[in-house]
């Protein structure tokens with residue numbers, strides 16, 4: 208029986224746009240990859256995760272669901288491509304650039320004060336007692352911090368450290384206000400700060416260092 212998965216080796220590589228290093232110097236920005244309904248597709252995937260998090264299927268239903276998911280995974284495995292060309296992560300018109308592994312956020316403003324976004328943690332981001340898992344809060348800060356770093360240096364950087372102070376409970380299914388900004392740029396070092404608020408209430412703060420990648424750096 209197939210497990211419906213595929214190894215990275217079986218992912219189709221598209222041999223154009225060679226890149227240097229671990230990240231590309233220019234992040235692709237697209238609004239069309241995956242088609243006009245890619246956003247709805249991503250949302251269905253998130254809803255699947257939400258439901259799986261709370262579902263308690265009967266053994267019979269689990270049998271049925273496994274068969275259904277095997278079919279879906281086989282369809283998806285057939286259209287896997289390399290990371291640089293997949294819609295996920297590059298669809299700037301969609302929440303979290305169409306990347307379902309990130310807590311969905313919508314960037315509301317980018318200006319000299321940094322990046323402002325609305326982030327909504329979902330049921331599948333549950334840590335406990337209706338609150339978001341701290342690791343997911345850090346994921347949101349990492350991505351939005353990386354965004355603020357990219358804006359500050361107009362280039363690609365990688366996280367060297369990231370510290371989160373959890374100040375109060377981060378609720379699920381509530382639009383929260385995230386703000387990330389570059390406090391200081393010192394050579395290749397980009398010092399990033401961030402806050403996450405539920406209205407007036409501070410949920411978490413971030414302190415991070417991003418390092419600008421040298422040309423060709425992995």
Ligand SMILES: CCCCC/C=C\C/C=C\C/C=C\C/C=C\CCCC(=O)SCCNC(=O)CCNC(=O)[C@H](O)C(C)(C)COP(=O)(O)OP(=O)(O)OC[C@H]1O[C@@H](n2cnc3c(N)ncnc32)[C@H](O)[C@@H]1OP(=O)(O)O
Pocket residue numbers: 234236349350351352353354357358361362364365366367368394395396416418420421424
């Ligand atoms: C174009 C405009 C914007 C448009 C935006 C449009 C769309 C948005 C597109 C993209 C952006 C959006 C989002 C970003 C997306 C994702 C963000 C997530 C990023 C990640 O999720 S990324 C994965 C996790 N991350 C790693 O996987 C890193 C593993 N690691 C390494 O790859 C190396 O470790 C590295 C490269 C970090 C450094 O290595 P290296 O060899 O290049 O540099 P080196 O070690 O020499 O350090 C240089 C100076 O930094 C100091 N330094 C270094 N590390 C330090 C530490 N920890 N603490 C204190 N100081 C430190 C040194 O002390 C020295 O300081 P000094 O120069 O003063 O001596």
